[in-house]
Amino acid sequence: MLWGRGDVSHSVTVVIPARYGSSRFPGKPLIELLGKPMIQHVYEQAKACRVIKDVVVATDDERIKTAVERFGGRVVMMTESYRTGTDRVAGIAQTCASDCFINLQGDEILLHPDLVTDLVEPFLASHAAMGTLKRRIESDQDLHNPGVVKVTTDHEGYALYFSRAPIPLVRDDSRRAAVPGLHFIHLGLYIYTRETLLRLAALPTGVLEEAEKLEQLRALEHGIRIRVWETVHSSLRIDSPEDVPHALEQLRNRDTGRGITQPS
Numbered sequence: 001m002l003w004g005r006g007d008v009s010h011s012v013t014v015v016i017p018a019r020y021g022s023s024r025f026p027g028k029p030l031i032e033l034l035g036k037p038m039i040q041h042v043y044e045q046a047k048a049c050r051v052i053k054d055v056v057v058a059t060d061d062e063r064i065k066t067a068v069e070r071f072g073g074r075v076v077m078m079t080e081s082y083r084t085g086t087d088r089v090a091g092i093a094q095t096c097a098s099d100c101f102i103n104l105q106g107d108e109i110l111l112h113p114d115l116v117t118d119l120v121e122p123f124l125a126s127h128a129a130m131g132t133l134k135r136r137i138e139s140d141q142d143l144h145n146p147g148v149v150k151v152t153t154d155h156e157g158y159a160l161y162f163s164r165a166p167i168p169l170v171r172d173d174s175r176r177a178a179v180p181g182l183h184f185i186h187l188g189l190y191i192y193t194r195e196t197l198l199r200l201a202a203l204p205t206g207v208l209e210e211a212e213k214l215e216q217l218r219a220l221e222h223g224i225r226i227r228v229w230e231t232v233h234s235s236l237r238i239d240s241p242e243d244v245p246h247a248l249e250q251l252r253n254r255d256t257g258r259g260i261t262q263p264s
Contacts, residue, residue, distance in 0.1 A: 012052055014052055017105070020061035038106070049113040056075065109236040109237075120191065123229075132187065134184040135234070167183075200218065
C-alpha cells in the first residue's frame, strides 16, 4: 500500500536493532557515554521525536535487555538468527500494527530528534515505499573512510547506489577531494511501509549486498526504489573503540550548546 501525498495520519514505530556481538566492538550498545549506555542515548533521541508513535529495542542479548529495562525503555528479545537489522525489524513488524517502521541503528546517536522528523514527514507525504536520509560530506576523510557509507541519487531523489567507496569518483581531480553538493553521507536509518519491509525481508541476499555488506542494496537489486531526502542534522556513528573519544566530545558539545566539530 502506498499513501497519497499529504496523508500524514499513519502510525510510525522506530525499531532499534541492538546486538551484543560485534567483531570490531563487542558490547558496543552498552558502552558508557556521559553516564548512560549508548543504547539509551539512541533510544531517548528517537523517543523525543514528535512524529513517532513508539520506540522499541530489538535485541538478542539479556545484558542489553536489562540495560533498556533499567532506563524504562521498551525492549523485545529476539533469539532467532537474522541476516541484518532490516530482517530483525521485519520480525517486529510481524506482530506490530504500525503502518510503517523505521530501522534506526543501535550505534547511530541522533544529535537532534528532528533528524527523524526530516525522514518521517516527507515520507508520509510521498508515494515512496522506502526512504532514507543523506547529509553533505564536509571532509575528505569521510569521503575515503569505508566505515562512512556514501549515496548518490537521481534527479528525483531516488538512490542510484550506496557504497563504502567514494562515489561519485571525480576522474579529473587527482586530490580526490569531497565536492560540496556532489558527495553525500548516507545516514543509518530507513523508513518502510509495513508491506515493503516484509517483502524486503522475504527476498534473498543480493550479490551487491554481500559484497559491500550494505543491506539497502538488497532493495535496489530487487527493484525497490529508495527515496532519499537531505538533512542538515548530524548524528554520531560509533564503529570501533577509537570512535569513542570523538563521540564523547560531540555529546559534550551538544549538551553545552557549542555545536558539532569534525574529527581531526
